[in-house]
Amino acid sequence: MNDFFNIPELRALVCDRLDRKSAYAFALTRRAFREEGLNRVWRSIDTFEPLFSYLPGDLLVETSVPVMSTRLPRAVMCLRRPLVREDLQKYLDYAKEIQEVKIDIYHCKRLPATDLMHALELATGGEAGALSPNLKCFKAMPGVPFKTDLLKSLAPLTPLFVGNNLERLGVMLRAKLEIHTAIALSTFHFAPQLKALTFSEKSELPLITQYMGSSSWENLQSFSAPTCPSISLLASLPQLRSLRLTNVQVSDIPIEAPSQGEGVHESQNLGFQSIQEMEIQAETFLILHEFIRRLPTSNMIRSLKLSTYNYASPEDIENIIANIRARGNPHTLVCLQVIDGVLDEATREGQIAVGEPDMMSEEPVDLWYHEDVDVLPTTYDFTNLEVLVLRFRERIRVTPEDLASIPETWPRLSRFEVTETGPRGQLPLIDHNDLLHFVERCPYLRVLGLPFDATRISGGERSSQGPFHLESLCVVGSPICSPYCVVEFILSNFPELKEMEIAFEDLANNYSDSMTVCRWARVRRDAVWRLR
Template sequence: MHISLLATEILLDIFTTINDDFRLSSRSRTTIAALARTCRAFKEPALDMLWKNIDGFEPLISCLPEGIVERTTKGRLTLTRPLSLDNWNVIGQYAHRIRSLTITSYQLNNIDDQVMQALVCPPSFALLPNLHCLEWWDERECFFPLLCTLLVPTFRSLKLGSASCEPWEPSCAKSSLLASIGAQCPSIQRFACAYSDDSHTMCEFVCSWQKLLHLSAGVLNTPSLHQLASLPSLKSLYFRTLNDFDDTQPNYTPTFSSQLDEVYITAPTPHFFAQRLRNVRFLSCQSAVLLAGDHDPEFIYDSREEIRELHNESLDIPSLMISFSECFSPDLEQIKFDFSFFIAHGGPPLVLGFGSVAPLLSFSRLTKLDLRWFSTSTIDDDALNKLGQSWPQLKEFYLGTAHRELISPSLTFIGLAHLIRHCRHLRTIAMSFCACSMDTNCEPFSNTIPSKKITRISVGVSPIVDPIAVASQLHMLLPNLTDVPTYIQSALPHPFEHIKDNWSMVAESLKVLVAGAKMDGPA
C-alpha cells in the first residue's frame, strides 16, 4: 500500500469522492462498506463516511446481535429482551460517527414502543453525542421524548416539520420543546420551523440563540420581525406574510440594520408585497427573493382564492417596485421575483414597463436580477440601454423569458448590444428580443467590445429572421457563444411557428463559427 494512503485525511477525501460521484446512494454505500472490510487502515475512515448521514433508527438497531431484534406482525422493529451494556457498546461503536440524521413519520411508524423506550434512555449522556444536523418530519408529541434525547451541544442545524409538510400546530408541548433548544444546543446556527399561525412565540425563544445564523420561519407579523431584528447573529431569514399581516401601527417599523444578508419572503399573491414591505426595513441585505404562492396546501388554497379575486384586476406593479426600493438598501446585490405559482394558477399578466422597473435603478451594485416572470413586451431598446447603464456590475440577467404569452417583444438586437456594452461582467443572459439582420457598423455595435464570458443565452420565444445573419451578428458580440435555448415545448401558431427551428439553426452555425475561430487562432 502506498504510504499516502495511510493518512486518514486523504482516505476521507477519497471516500467522500466515492460517495459524491455515485448517483445512487445504495451503490456508494456498498462500495464504502466493502472498503471498510478491506484492511485495518481503511476501516475507521470508511466507517466514519458510511455512518456520517443516516436516515431513521433502523441502521443502528440492525447492528445488534442476531436474536435481539425482530419484526412484529405489523412489520415494526421490536426488541426481544432489554439491551445489555455490551449491546449498548455495539450501538456506541457506530452512534458516535453519525453527524446528520433524518427522521420521518414513516420511519417512526416502523419502530415499536420497546425500541423507542430503549432509545430514550441510553446508558451514556447522549444517544448520538456528535450529531450536527437533524431533520425531524413528524408532529406527534408522543415522540418528543425521543427528539429531546437527540438534542446535544454539538448541534448546528435543526429542521422541524410534519409528514404532510404543513406548519406545526402550536401547543404547550411544542413551546416546551422550543424553550429547551437554546440550553441544550448553545451552538445552533440553522433552524427551520413553521407554525400554522404567527410564529411570535417561536421568535421569543429564538431571539435568545446568540449564534443563530439562518432562520426559516412560518408567518411573521410586524412584532415578530421586530423581535428578530434584535438578534445580532442572524444572516438569512425566510418567512411568510399573509393578508392578516399586522399593519395597524404605521410608525412601528422593524429595522434590520447591520447583520442580515439574505431575505426570502413568500406571500399568496404579488400585490401583498406592495402593502407589507412598507412595514419593514432591511438595510444591510445583499440578496432578496420575493415568491408569490407556496406548496403548503393551506397556503395554496389561500393563494388560489386571492388569484381568482385578482384575475380581472390589474396589479399595481409600480407600487410593488416602489415598496421594494424603500424596503431594501441600495447596496442590494441580488434580486429575484419568483411568481411562477401565481402565473401557473391563472394570475393576470404582470406587465413590467420602464416606469415600473425605474425604482430598481437605485440598486447600482446589482450582480443578479431575475425578472423572468414579468411580461416585458413594453420595454424597448432605449429602456434597456438605461437599465444597463444603471447596473454595470450585473453578472446574471433574466428578463421576461418565463412568460408564456406570444407577444412580439419591443426589444431588438440593439438592446442586446446595449446590455453587453454596459455590463461587462455578464455571464448569464435570458431575454426575448426580435432578432433580425442589421448593419453591424452602426451604433451600438461599433462601440461594443465583444464579451468572451458568455457561452449561452436563453432567448425564450424570440422572433427571428435570417438565422445565418443572426448567428454571425451574435458571434461578433459574443465570440464564445454556442448555445441559444428557447422555451418552446409545443407547436406555435403563426407567426411564431418556425422560431424553434430557426434558433436551432443559429446554434449549429455558432458552433461552426466558434470551432473555426479556434482553428484560425494562434497555435
C-alpha cells in the first residue's frame, strides 16, 4: 500500500474519482494525498472563497453591506492595506489547477469589494486569465436584476479569470441585465478558440445575434441557446457536432423555401457537415422541416430530438417521419425522438397557477373515431436505434406483429415510447401479453411507453424469463379494470420500476372524472412508490 501512495499518477487517479468534499477530506487526513486532493478541490470553483482564503490574513477586512434581496451576499472583502504581487503567490500556486469557474452570486457569502478588484487588476497587470491561467470553462454569474454598484464592479474581474485557454463558455444575454450582459460581451475576443458556447434560457435573440456576429466560429463544436438568428449560420459552422435550441419561434428565423421542384428528399448538402447531435424545440413543424432539410446526405448524425408546441395532424406526422427517413443516416442514428404538444414555460406556469381541478373538463359522451397513423415501419431503416420516442396527439399504430419484429430490428433497444399527448377513444391493438413478450426479447430495455389493454390482467401472469429490469413505464391511454391485479402483475414482472407516467402533461387534456387515471394512480402508489 505504501508503494501505491508513492505513485503520483495513481494518487491523482483516486482523487479524480472523488467529489470536492471527499477530496478535501482526503487532503486534510492523508498526507500523501494532500497535493492531489487540493488539486481536485481547486479544479472547479463557484464562489470567491478560494481567492479570499489564500490571500494573506492581514490583507482583507470583511464589511457588511445593505442588499435589496436576502439571497444576495451581505458582505464584501475590502483592502486593509495595499495589495502587491507577492500577496498572490500562495493563491497562484493552486490557481493553475482551476479548469472551471462558474461563479453564482446566490451561492456567494462574500464578494470582492471595488478596491480589491482594482488592486487585483493592478497587481496582475490586467493580464487575461491571470487568476486562472489554465481555465477551460467559464460560466458567467446568473442574471441578478439589481443595478447595484456592488454587482456593477464585478465586470472588470471577468477578464482576469478568462484567458487564452478557454474552450467552453456559458453566458446570459438580456437587455435589462446591463452589467451581466457587459460581462458576457467582454468575452468577444475569446470567441475564435471556443469549442462550446451556451446561452441561458432567458437570453434574448438580438443580443445572441450580436454575439454570434463577433466571430466565424471555426472551432465551435457545441452550441446551445433558446433560439438562433439563422439556420444558415449554424449550418455553416464546419466543426459543429452538437446543436441544442429550446424555443425557436417562427418569427426568429427566416424559412427558406426550396427552389422550384426541390423537396426535402432532393435538397443538396446545405451544411451541418460535422453534426452528430441535434435537439430542436420549435413553435411549428415547419421549422423542424427546415433543420432536417439542411442535413447533408452524407451526415453522421447519432441523435435527433425534435419537438413542437403545436399538435401534429396525421399528415404532419407522416411528413416529418418521411423526411427524417430521407435525410437521416440509417447506420449511425441511435436516438430518434419526435414529440408534439410540448408545453412552453408560460403555459406550464399558468397551469400550475390555475390548478389541476380548474384545468380539466369532464369526459365527453362521444369521443369520435380517429384512424391510427401507420408510420412505425418507416423507422425500421434505422437499424442501430437504441432510443425511439414518438409522442403525438394522434395515435401511432402499433400491432402485435410490430412488437414481434422490433427486437430483431433493434437488438440494443433501451428506450421505446410510442405514446399520446392527447386523449383517444379507441382501444389499443396490443394487450399485456404482447407487452410482456416484447420485454422478454429486449434485454437492454429500461424505459417503455405504450398504450395497451390492461383490462384482462388477472394478476397471476409471470414471465418465465423475468423479472425484468424495466425502470420507467408510461401507461397513458391504457384502459384498466382492476388496480389490484395490475399491481400484482407489475410486482411480479417489473420489481425495479421507479417511475410510472399515468396522465397527459397538458392538464387540459385530462378528464376530471376519469376512472382510468384514478385506477392507474392506485397502481402507481402500490406498485411503484412503495418500492422506493
